[in-house]
Amino acid sequence: MSVSALATPPIDPTHASGTDRLKVQQLSHAFRTADGVDVPIFERLDFSVRSGEIVSIVGRSGAGKSTLFNLVSGLIKPQSGQISAGKRDDGSAGRIAYMLQKDLLMPWRTVLQNAVLGIELYRKVKPADIERARQMLARYGLGAVADAYPHSLSGGMRQRVALTRTLLVDPTLVLLDEPFSALDYETRLALEDDVMALREQSGTSVVLVTHDIEEAIAMSDRVILLGGRPARIEDDIDVRLTTHGPRTAVSAREAPEFRTFHSRVWNGLRSHTIQHAGATA
Ligand SMILES: Nc1ncnc2c1ncn2[C@@H]1O[C@H](COP(=O)(O)OP(=O)(O)OP(=O)(O)O)[C@@H](O)[C@H]1O
């Protein structure tokens, strides 16, 4: 096939089956302040992510993005509402992998031991897992430090270890909370490609929280703008890009529609931040 302009559909047709990999219904949650006041973060929030879909969530700091992930992953219990997360297309239970905003590496474990921790939490680690972990670490430029301890690593290296740990568990749903924020541009693009490849190969659904609008647009089938208090979905954008050849971190950024999507997300974020500032002034 010659290289031609391909319109990338919002969902890869080989993986899209119409099944919801994540379904959040009527989700309500509030935090209580020290003086006993309830601050509602979500009130009857609905949203879903389909099988094989990559969705980015953008929104100002404090909007509730990490709280949403904590609820979806079961780390905190919602006050009301239903969450179904990670189910396979046949309805059987899948596996959720959550890369927290903080990397949370165990200081007493080596890089390799940290990388296989996710697997260890649900089954015995096999020699093949160690081999895969070493390969993935090498791919992320961490081959030489596989047997070192986390304290000797830079912030970007620690993030890459955490990402390795997340992807090694063969998840059906991946939650990534600002996974690439401490990385240089080149590494960031390479890891964006890796996450997109994971979806292509395994039909994994990915939900990504990012403050980087370019990253959100380049990687995602949909960009959701979360704003207000309680947080609402202010915009839900189908990202359709015309790329030369397959969609990659670079080809997506070169698509003619890229700037238009960028402006829409940027303007949405700006207007909601201004509204919010006005509301709290
Ligand atoms: N355990 C908690 N107890 C009380 N309030 C909390 C708790 N966790 C989060 N909050 C509050 O809930 C709101 C949402 O926080 P959250 O961390 O989800 O925001 P965020 O969108 O992830 O922000 P950022 O972009 O800075 O990471 C904030 O006002 C925060 O102070």
Ligand SMILES: [Mg+2]
């Ligand atoms: Mg957060």
